[in-house]
Amino acid sequence: MGYKLEELATALKEASNHRVGMKRAQALYQTAQGSIGVTEGLTGAQHKLNACLDEIAFYQKQIEQTEAAMADILAGIDIAGNLLSIPGIGLVTVAGFLGEIGDPQNYEHWKQIQKLAGLNLSEQSSGQKNGQSKISKRGRAELRNLLYQASLTLVAKNREFKALYHYFLTRRENPLKKKQALIAIAVKLLRVMYGLARKKENYDSDKVLGDYRRAQLQQAA
Secondary structure (H helix, E strand, O other): OOOOHHHHHHHHHHHOOOOOOHHHHHHHHHHHHHOOOOHHHHHHHHHHHHHHHHHHHHHHHHHHHHHHHHHHHHOOOHHHHHHHOOOOOOHHHHHHHHHHHOOHHHOOOHHHHHHHOOOOEEEOOOHHHOOOEEEOOOOOHHHHHHHHHHHHHHHHHOHHHHHHHHHHHHOOOOOOOHHHHHHHHHHHHHHHHHHHHHHOOOOOHHHHHHHHHHHHHHHHO
16 A cells, blocks of 8 residues: 555544544555455555545645745734634634634624624524524624634633633523534634734733633632
């Protein structure tokens, strides 16, 4: 086989954003090595696997080049550094956020961006759903998805957002379901990014939660 097991594991991990690791790579490797009974079939499977890995490497290179171009562009935007100071937030999120909303100084309140993203609440009024509130989804889908995907990373890598997510799930009054909690995290991220951009400040873990929210977290612990 043209690729070693370690190379296969690395390629799969990068392509799957670290969701697929050595165990899965080993299973694929062993399958390609021994599951096909005839030599011709095994050779064909090996060629197909090698072609897939070559394709992964190609797209990975494209991603690296795109991110390098993003970094060059963001280097000329002063507030980009403020947004990148948020632990867990990278080039793609910052570039996408600024690309969708434009200059944050054009907004007088973060709720304007919340509405733009379709993350504002709207009350359901049909049938049994009367009185239930859900996000409107009337804004820019790409901005909404960008913030939601970023929230998935934050609850795993950012201490403050992880604690806030856990609080939303476990609080005594009105605990949220996982998706609801992630949407709440996305809105919180929006507020933080807007605040940092407007004030041109870097991320401060002590200011993110605030005294009131910090007290709530301590009571829930």
